[in-house]
Amino acid sequence: MTFEDIKALVTDQLGDDCILVTDTAASPQAFYIEPLRLSDTMQFLHENDQLYFDSLSCISALDNGVESGTMELAYNLYSIPFDHHLMVKVTLDRKAPKISSLTSIWRTADWHEREAFDLMGITFEGHPYLRRILMPADWEGHPLRKDYEEQTYYRGVKVKY
Amino acid sequence: MGLLDQKIAQGGIVITRIEDLINWARLSSMWPMGFGTACCAIEFMSAQSTPYDLDRLGIIPRASPRQSDVMIVAGTVTFKMGDRVRRLYEQMAEPRYVISMGSCSNCGGPYWEHGYHVVKGVDRIIPVDVYVPGCPPRPEALIGGLIKLQEKIRGESIVVPKAIQKIMEGEG
Numbered sequence: 001m002t003f004e005d006i007k008a009l010v011t012d013q014l015g016d017d018c019i020l021v022t023d024t025a026a027s028p029q030a031f032y033i034e035p036l037r038l039s040d041t042m043q044f045l046h047e048n049d050q051l052y053f054d055s056l057s058c059i060s061a062l063d064n065g066v067e068s069g070t071m072e073l074a075y076n077l078y079s080i081p082f083d084h085h086l087m088v089k090v091t092l093d094r095k096a097p098k099i100s101s102l103t104s105i106w107r108t109a110d111w112h113e114r115e116a117f118d119l120m121g122i123t124f125e126g127h128p129y130l131r132r133i134l135m136p137a138d139w140e141g142h143p144l145r146k147d148y149e150e151q152t153y154y155r156g157v158k159v160k161y
Numbered sequence: 162m163g164l165l166d167q168k169i170a171q172g173g174i175v176i177t178r179i180e181d182l183i184n185w186a187r188l189s190s191m192w193p194m195g196f197g198t199a200c201c202a203i204e205f206m207s208a209q210s211t212p213y214d215l216d217r218l219g220i221i222p223r224a225s226p227r228q229s230d231v232m233i234v235a236g237t238v239t240f241k242m243g244d245r246v247r248r249l250y251e252q253m254a255e256p257r258y259v260i261s262m263g264s265c266s267n268c269g270g271p272y273w274e275h276g277y278h279v280v281k282g283v284d285r286i287i288p289v290d291v292y293v294p295g296c297p298p299r300p301e302a303l304i305g306g307l308i309k310l311q312e313k314i315r316g317e318s319i320v321v322p323k324a325i326q327k328i329m330e331g332e333g
Contacts, residue, residue: 135278136241143277150277154240161273161281 028085059112194229195222199236208300
């Protein structure tokens with residue numbers, strides 16, 4: 001099944017306005033969707049007989065910087081029985097990045113979303129227990145943001161060299 | 162100290178200073194704690210293997226800080242790990258020694274500038290006796306560090322150093 005076929009299945013089910021932009025240069029080929037429609041779209045991609053994206057390979061969070069004022073999330077999907085690859089992307093507001101959690105569809109989203117929260121500060125609504133996964137629980141800030149400044153001291157130890 | 166058994170065989174008595182005896186015993190059985198925080202631990206493990214044979218120096222890794230004399234901080238110390246390192250150090254009985262192995266635990270290493278998560282030198286957390294440079298140091302370098310620590314222990318005194326004694330007497 002080609003990327004166009006997958007797109008056609010999605011638009012047939014969820015309407016033409018579901019897919020905002022496509023990026024065929026990406027690998028795997030990607031389309032952007034409205035953040036509010038993420039759960040519905042992902043549910044469809046997961047359940048459809050012809051697609052059956054049973055594996056969420058990765059969630060990547062991108063910070064586009066202070067000037068652009070946006071963040072992005074890239075969901076890499078894989079269908080083990082059909083060998084389909086797909087990337088679904090959403091653009092979020094950088095000031096209050098918020099998106100619904102996908103833990104009810106893929107359990108693996110749990111730790112991926114915690115990582116995106118920890119390092120980028122993106123809130124996943126409906127996540128069972130959203131907390132830091134890599135940094136200590138009492139760390140300040142989200143280190144992979146473009147405008148991140150580390151704290152001066154952590155538990156009495158100087159952070160900078 | 163040389164071959165003690167030959168001296169004992171001659172007369173059955175060895176005469177030495179108690180300080181030398183204690184230091185000799187300590188430096189001949191520096192038991193390190195068997196733990197590592199990053200890739201330096203691979204070289205630490207390698208140093209224990211047959212070709213390098215740390216056992217010949219009386220160095221046998223222990224599984225518990227309660228039984229350890231030396232802590233070899235082998236690898237990157239993150240802030241999250243820093244608390245654990247400090248806790249392990251506090252669990253060790255005195256006299257205790259620390260060897261900082263590799264650039265990361267010496268000064269932060271390659272993470273010195275952008276590694277927000279790395280403690281820029283384990284000496285910000287616990288006192289260090291010997292620093293072994295390298296990234297990672299070869300087993301020979303670690304053994305060099307251990308021999309340096311032996312030298313340090315050999316020069317130790319069980320009595321209060323004269324200068325400090327004078328200060329304490331002056332206060333009394």
